[in-house]
Amino acid sequence: MNDQPAIVLAHGQLAAGLVSAVEQITGMGSRFVAMSNTGLSGAELEQKLRAMVEEIGAKVVFTDLPAGSCNIAAFRLLRDRDVVVVSGVNLPTLLHFVTHPNLSPEEAATEAVERGGPTLKVTFGKTRAD
Amino acid sequence: MPIELYRIDDRLIHGQVIVGWGQPMGLGFLVLVDDEVATSDWEQELYRMGVPPELDVFFASVAEAAHKLDQWNRDKRPGILLTADIGTMVRLASATHATIRAVNLGGIHHRADRVERLRYLYLTGGELRELQELERHGVEVTARDVPASRPIPLSALVEASGEAGAA
Numbered sequence: 001m002n003d004q005p006a007i008v009l010a011h012g013q014l015a016a017g018l019v020s021a022v023e024q025i026t027g028m029g030s031r032f033v034a035m036s037n038t039g040l041s042g043a044e045l046e047q048k049l050r051a052m053v054e055e056i057g058a059k060v061v062f063t064d065l066p067a068g069s070c071n072i073a074a075f076r077l078l079r080d081r082d083v084v085v086v087s088g089v090n091l092p093t094l095l096h097f098v099t100h101p102n103l104s105p106e107e108a109a110t111e112a113v114e115r116g117g118p119t120l121k122v123t124f125g126k127t128r129a130d
Numbered sequence: 131m132p133i134e135l136y137r138i139d140d141r142l143i144h145g146q147v148i149v150g151w152g153q154p155m156g157l158g159f160l161v162l163v164d165d166e167v168a169t170s171d172w173e174q175e176l177y178r179m180g181v182p183p184e185l186d187v188f189f190a191s192v193a194e195a196a197h198k199l200d201q202w203n204r205d206k207r208p209g210i211l212l213t214a215d216i217g218t219m220v221r222l223a224s225a226t227h228a229t230i231r232a233v234n235l236g237g238i239h240h241r242a243d244r245v246e247r248l249r250y251l252y253l254t255g256g257e258l259r260e261l262q263e264l265e266r267h268g269v270e271v272t273a274r275d276v277p278a279s280r281p282i283p284l285s286a287l288v289e290a291s292g293e294a295g296a297a
Contacts, residue, residue, distance in 0.1 A: 039249065040239060042241070044239060059157075065145045065148075066181075067182070068148075072176060072180065
């Protein structure tokens, strides 16, 4: 069951913003803990993340930028923790994840990426096509 | 094209480096100089994981980097060389005989014995003096986290701190 809180770790205030949007749309924002890398070294960030994973028993960590310090800190946990890291998080991904508590954390994360990833698209105005 | 940026940043490869600096300069390769990372396959895999596939990442110890620096500087693509700490950059600069003309302070974070100089830069008095020593050997040292911010010369950091450098 995917009923443990998950962590959203991102640059600046992005994680807090995403979690507040999940709360607004679903009322399930409390299923996520938002964390920021602002002002932290790589070592400090890893330490804070490890402490949070331990505290809440998180199985999934969502991060924003694939080459960013948040992602690298999360990847460091893969060495000795049973966690799933999802890189390049967006709102549709979090919404899908949080609304499928019946899946395992691994299944929910995988399915959320399959559904949330392709929602990124570009659309041109009508005049552009003329 | 020579290595365009020699950067000290305790996060090594991260967003500011890959996107903030890398995108505007059309970054072609990264050199990560760290004696520990250079001997760890796991650490190297970790840093490669998130890097765009078109970007080459080279890992080297200080000794290896000193040997290969001219070769990297002949690469036709723009490059960035990273160290996690001041001591590593000082050792590299010293081993490469005036090849490094400028060093960027991109991020050295809080530690109990460090003092905040900028929001992204904390230095002990000893580290400040190490950087001053680097400047005395002809290396320009400036603090600048991202290209959009103003470079701050080392002298301004020293003046702001009120700490006298070593003679």
